[in-house]
Amino acid sequence: MTDIPGYALLGRIQTPDDLRKLPVGELPGLAVEMRRYLIETLGRIGGHFAANLGTVELSLALHHCFETPRDRIVWDVGHQAYPHKILTGRRAQLETIRRLGGLAPFCLRAESEYDSFGVGHSSTSISAAAGMAAGARVKGEPRRVVAVIGDGGMTAGMAFEALNHAGHLGLDMLVIYNDNDMSISENVGALRDHSARLMQKLGLNTPHAARAPQAEHNEAHLDHPGAMFETFGFRYSGPIDGHDLPVLMAEFDRLKDSKGPQLLHVVTTKGKGFEPAEADPIKYHGITQFDPVTGAFPAKKGGGAPSYTQVFGDWLCRAAEHDPLIVGITPAMREGSGLVEFSKRFPDRYFDVGIAEQHAVTLAAGLACEGLKPVCAIYSTFLQRGYDQLIHDVAIQNLPVVFAIDRGGLVGADGATHHGAFDLSYLRCIPNMVVMAPSDENECRRMLATGVSLNQPSAVRYPRGNGNGLAAELDPKPLPVGRGRIVREAHGRRRPRVAILAFGAMVQPAIEAAEILDAVVADMRFVKPLDAELILDLANENDLLVTIEDNARLGGAGSGVNEVLVAQHHTVPVLNLGLPDQFVEHGTREELLAQVGLDTAGILRAIQKRLRSRDLDVSARTTNRGA
8 A cells, every 4th residue: 555645656666675575567667657656756846856766776776786775876966866765765845855954965975875876976886885885895705885976976086096006906886977967067078979989980970979078089089988997807798777576676786796896887867857957968967946747847936136146246257358367267167157158258268177186276376377367167165175185286376376266155055065165265275365355245256346356266155055145346346465354343332342354255244233222333255365454453342252154163263263353462352153164964044044143143253242241341340440
């Protein structure tokens, strides 16, 4: 008996054990129900969509053929793991995914024993699976280990490092190369071109074949498509149709007890089974609510402020019109980073390197060596992956690379793996770096103009979401480096006197709190170099300094302010507000800011609590002295 009307088969599946009891002949029908369930559910709530439609059969076959959770399945990134969650006891909770207190957006070890490894960033699955396979060997435990990685994830150097090592060790593991010719955008690179020509040569009717580039040299090696993987010590099988359940299961049954490293190449379609998503998998990668019948999205309300991503993209196009030396770089995030228009208008000055953040940073360094002005557009959370290159290849050589860092601070529903919580801390400690955080969209334009005017590395760090709706400043001028500004003066002489030093997106809630407190507010603008003169002036004029940032409190901008005061032996009390020393989970950005006390109410509450403390009871001390 089913517990979900209209889903006779899916209602019987609570765990993979239930799935393995289902007759094989009923699995295609189950796949149909799972795909419909995904379409209907995500149509109501939004979420990662097209990638999950492409892995329905793959998820079914894996959990049917392998003894999970004893056997380990490691999903790369997690964009495609919703079917896996449905099959592993979380179907009823899918409505809560990416919401505050609900299912995690990606695989999470604390959420389920079936989530063998926590993911969120790409290209980690082969390394993790290799570690598990090596662990099973050391412990003498008979366990199968499977890594599922897409062709986008395979563009990262980490994936090849893992292939190289696992092959050398001869580990008993299976890598499933899920080839759908897509990252979030179309996949790029020589490996993708090789795969496209292979599909064309084999006569497979896939998007790969349609986009196959013309061969410019001898392609005889295509007769042995797995040669590259076999060079790494993997036995190659495929390519096979990743939506053909009988074929998939036959291959898994054949390979699951094979010794040594195995790689199975499966070809899937992103958005499979939902025509609008198949036709436009980029648009349907991550979606809001939509009509599950037509695929139509609700009409957007007009007149809203542009997002910071749009502000950046527009600025870059305008700047490139006037300066032929400006080039744009993205690690596979053309849409997310606002580079679509730039890629069309300046194709010779646009570089999509694939999921290869380390390469993106050092490529920018090489371009800078040749006198160009590289602007590397990258999410805060992904720049973490290129940190050594940022230090070693850019900063040590003092090269003029501009890092346009999107998604600074809390990003919302993608959760802990995607929050830009650490960038101010990890950037401000690097010599030669100039680090800026805009409080509105015109400040963002001015800071980007500042970055390209400098002969040293710089970073402009801005949040996810919209600006304040200001009229666009079309010819932004560079700012004086290391100078902040007062954006609110105190109107009375209330004691204790408070000055709030706010960074980036925290300026607006700081002003709102200051209206109630009658406090001074400084938009600090620069995290490095800090405006030491402004800090000391405010310290001399006030009884309490409050620093506010949507970055980890430890080592962040507030810590920099403390260092300035300590260096001058200044003893003014300081309250540092920022993200707590813990990983913040998923929810809307507004919910999370409230949760960590960085909305207006939380800021006001923290300051008032500090004002009630004995060391700041200035009025009482003054009264006692007068008596």
